[in-house]
Amino acid sequence: MECSGENPASDPQPESAPDEEFGTLKYQLLGPSLTKAGQDSVDQQKVSEIIYNASKGSKFFNHEQERDRNLTLKTERIVKEKARLERLDLNSELRRADEYLAELELSRDLSQHVIHVDCDAFFAAVEELDRPELKTVPMAVGKGVLTTCNYLARKFGVRSGMASFVAKKLCPQLVLLPQNYDKYTAKAKEVRAIMAEYDPLFESASIDEAYLNITAYCNENNLEPDEVVRRMRAEILETTKVSVSAGIAANAKVAKIASNLNKPNGQFQVPNEREAIIEFMRDLSVRKVNGIGRVFERELESIGVKKCGDIFPHRALLTKLFGEKAFQFLAQCYLGLGRTKIEPIETHERKSVSTETTFHDIGDKEELRAKLWWAAQELEKDLARTQFKGRTLALKVKLHTFEVLTRQTAPSRAVSLAKDLYYFALPMLAKLEKDIPNMKLRLLGLRCSNLVSTQKVGINFFGVVTPKPATEPTPVSASGVDTDHEICAEEAFEAAARQEIQDEMNDLEQLSQETPAVSVARRPEASADPEVVEAPPMWDCPICTRPQIADDRIFNEHVDFCLSRQTIREVVQDTSEETPLIPHNSRKRKMASQAGIPETDPKQKRLFFQ
DNA sequence: GCGGATCAC
DNA sequence: TATGGTGATCCGC
Incomplete structure (x- = not known):
């Protein structure tokens, strides 16, 4: 099974190579599955030449070259x-x-x-x-x-x-x-x-x-x-x-x-x-x-x-x-x-739940917020399916240069809803925008870790579902035969997931009746194509001036957050040339005035992306 | 605990 | 023209 062509050191240099790094770089470009079966009769020399020439000059290539240099x-x-x-x-x-x-x-x-x-x-x-x-x-x-x-x-x-x-x-x-x-x-x-x-x-x-x-x-x-x-x-x-x-x-x-x-x-x-x-x-x-x-x-x-x-x-x-x-x-x-x-x-046990998407290079801030909102909705679905909330939320971005950065935060409570994920992730994105001039992204993702289970039904070792108190005993798995265990477990998980999604939808329905703003913000008919994602309606935060999901509860919580966090106050100073708005809630207005924010017309909230 | 990096599939 | 998504782990700080 030995394959001497795999050895990077024995990879001859092309005659035009200006330095000695192309041997290892070409090896790198061959990809991670070089050792896979079915390659024995392949002329690796010729293949790596073709890959090299197809890649040369691209941003991907430049990034690989950089990594190769560092290695x-x-x-x-x-x-x-x-x-x-x-x-x-x-x-x-x-x-x-x-x-x-x-x-x-x-x-x-x-x-x-x-x-x-x-x-x-x-x-x-x-x-x-x-x-x-x-x-x-x-x-x-x-x-x-x-x-x-x-x-x-x-x-x-x-x-x-x-x-x-x-x-x-x-x-x-x-x-x-x-x-x-x-x-x-x-x-x-x-x-x-x-x-x-x-x-x-x-x-x-x-x-x-x-x-x-x-x-x-x-x-x-x-x-x-x-x-x-x-x-x-x-x-x-x-x-x-x-x-x-x-x-x-x-x-x-x-x-x-x-x-x-x-x-x-x-x-x-x-x-x-x-x-x-x-x-x-x-x-x-x-x-x-x-x-x-x-x-x-x-x-x-x-x-x-x-x-x-x-x-x-x-x-x-x-x-x-x-x-x-x-x-x-x-x-x-x-x-x-x-x-x-x-x-x-x-x-x-699972340690994390995450989602990420690659797209054409985006530098526009509103477009990036739309992508973040998309990711938040996707992650909410996955968290509902897997029945978890996260005590830690991480934002992952890949710059147009293919460089990857992550930032994480520990929200005040375990989070699982799209609006909460968005709300806690946005400051991290905003900070990156602030730190990286002309930031252009090709990927954005969210990950929850430090998971807390929200499982309402117990599934024991053999995949048998413990019925919820008020529901019918589940018909899953009548057979106690060991050989069925895998399939039973799968069905049990699926049934549990379906139930949970149903619960979630019931909750949602109720919520949307109580607070109409939520149903607007949590538009469930999001496009299936991440490239044409709908953006959520937004209001500007009067403290940090950044857009927030247009929901009274979220908005007020965010303002609380801004007022209570030293780090955010620093941002206020940084952006002091912009005149912040005053929240329309009287308690918030009082707090804002204590924080030295001048009072302005509370109706001046505007919708982003519309 | 955080962020970068590597790895598998 | 153009190089993925999900989950885990380890290291250095």
């Missing part, structure tokens, strides 16, 4: 630091590393059979089922950026994550299909139903990947792991018509690596023996390990670590060069250790 500088620092460390006495570091390796060795568990199952070119395969004629042509799924492509397309150097216009340069006859996520989800459900027969507590790693612990199945049926996997793959192919590849090993990490070795439609087993595992890892490129990406690969390469076997002779340096976590991770790579505990994804 090169970083690797140079690492090399120097390594040389410095090697002049010191490393015995204590060496001892510490060996102690850790010995400790890890004690934890080695060879009693389990873990498999990683991966659908081959999943989205493309599902599309081919609907349109068999696509099997004979190079084809990819995805619009601006490809999410998947079939193996015919890979022969041309086309890969997932590649911009579609670049893919078209590599393969002009490439057929591009829009992505149909619902279709893939339905097919994934069929595949999972079969996997559940082999391990009812299997773990979905993504829509097209899963980990299973088949130890019990092997014992109960008196079968060897490779035979079990052969049967399972055959059953999946027979029943669902999609082919899968699998890795079989003593733990998840090695199984994941192994599943890539005989793709497509193949399997690979690493025996549950210490020597065999260590030998397997020894010649394995570190890049094949899940968690080591293009950056870490280059950093490791700079100190001479290309294969997992190279980790051992460098063990005394790793903590100092890359940190304790990285050392521990690499130690596990060297020994071929990983987790054997496989558990359903429902058991692991």
Whole structure:
């Protein structure tokens, strides 16, 4: 599986190269999925030339170039630091590393059979089922950026994550299909139903990947792991018509690596023996390990670590060069250790909910507020679906130069409604506008973290819904059979989500009857196209002068907020040349006058974007 | 706790 | 002409 073309250092320079960074830059431009299967017969040299020329001069290219420069500088620092460390006495570091390796060795568990199952070119395969004629042509799924492509397309150097216009340069006859996520989800459900027969507590790693612990199945049926996997793959192919590849090993990490070795439609087993595992890892490129990406690969390469076997002779340096976590991770790579505990994804708690959208470069402030309002509405929907509120709200922007910035805040209470998300995010956006002259964005997103559950129904471990007090007992899942667990859980979640959306809509209806302004601001019929988003009606805040959602409660709360926050008062000073308005609420007017704001006509609130 | 960065899919 | 969205984790400060 070694592929010498992957080595950035061996990538010859083009004759016209003005400096030495193009080797690594071209490698970077090849994209993150270089190690994917189906690339063996590809002339990487030619491919990288085409990608390079297609990208050259673009803002994206310039940003990649900048990142490449920085990484090169970083690797140079690492090399120097390594040389410095090697002049010191490393015995204590060496001892510490060996102690850790010995400790890890004690934890080695060879009693389990873990498999990683991966659908081959999943989205493309599902599309081919609907349109068999696509099997004979190079084809990819995805619009601006490809999410998947079939193996015919890979022969041309086309890969997932590649911009579609670049893919078209590599393969002009490439057929591009829009992505149909619902279709893939339905097919994934069929595949999972079969996997559940082999391990009812299997773990979905993504829509097209899963980990299973088949130890019990092997014992109960008196079968060897490779035979079990052969049967399972055959059953999946027979029943669902999609082919899968699998890795079989003593733990998840090695199984994941192994599943890539005989793709497509193949399997690979690493025996549950210490020597065999260590030998397997020894010649394995570190890049094949899940968690080591293009950056870490280059950093490791700079100190001479290309294969997992190279980790051992460098063990005394790793903590100092890359940190304790990285050392521990690499130690596990060297020994071929990983987790054997496989558990359903429902058991692991979510840490954040987010949304983001890319658009044409926007510098106009009102347009940006419209995008923010769109993001707030999207996030509200996702928070309702997942039944969370956030105690922390983060704004993410990508400048037209592709530079990414994030700003976060802890609202006074957990938030989940679009107007609240907008209200707390807007000051962060405004501050960025103030700090960055002529700020132009190509992406804007919102993320809630520090989540608080708003779940009204309990779902226990086996996916059974605990009915709400005043409602009918839910009909979900009459079957107590283990093999149904995944599907039951899914249905339970869907039912819960539907109920929650219904509740939410009822609340909304009530709210809109009480305060008409809210129903105007929370226009639920927002356009489906983020490029033509409707902006909310806005009033200017009299304190900070920034536009706020035109809702009495929100507006008054905002003014309270402005009056109470020192940081906002600073903004008032900054914008003192503009005459702020006085709130129409008498209490607010009094507070404003105490804050030294001159009184003006309260009717002077105006609507933005209209 | 915040912001930047990396990684996977 | 033109390079995605969601979620997680780690590091340095």
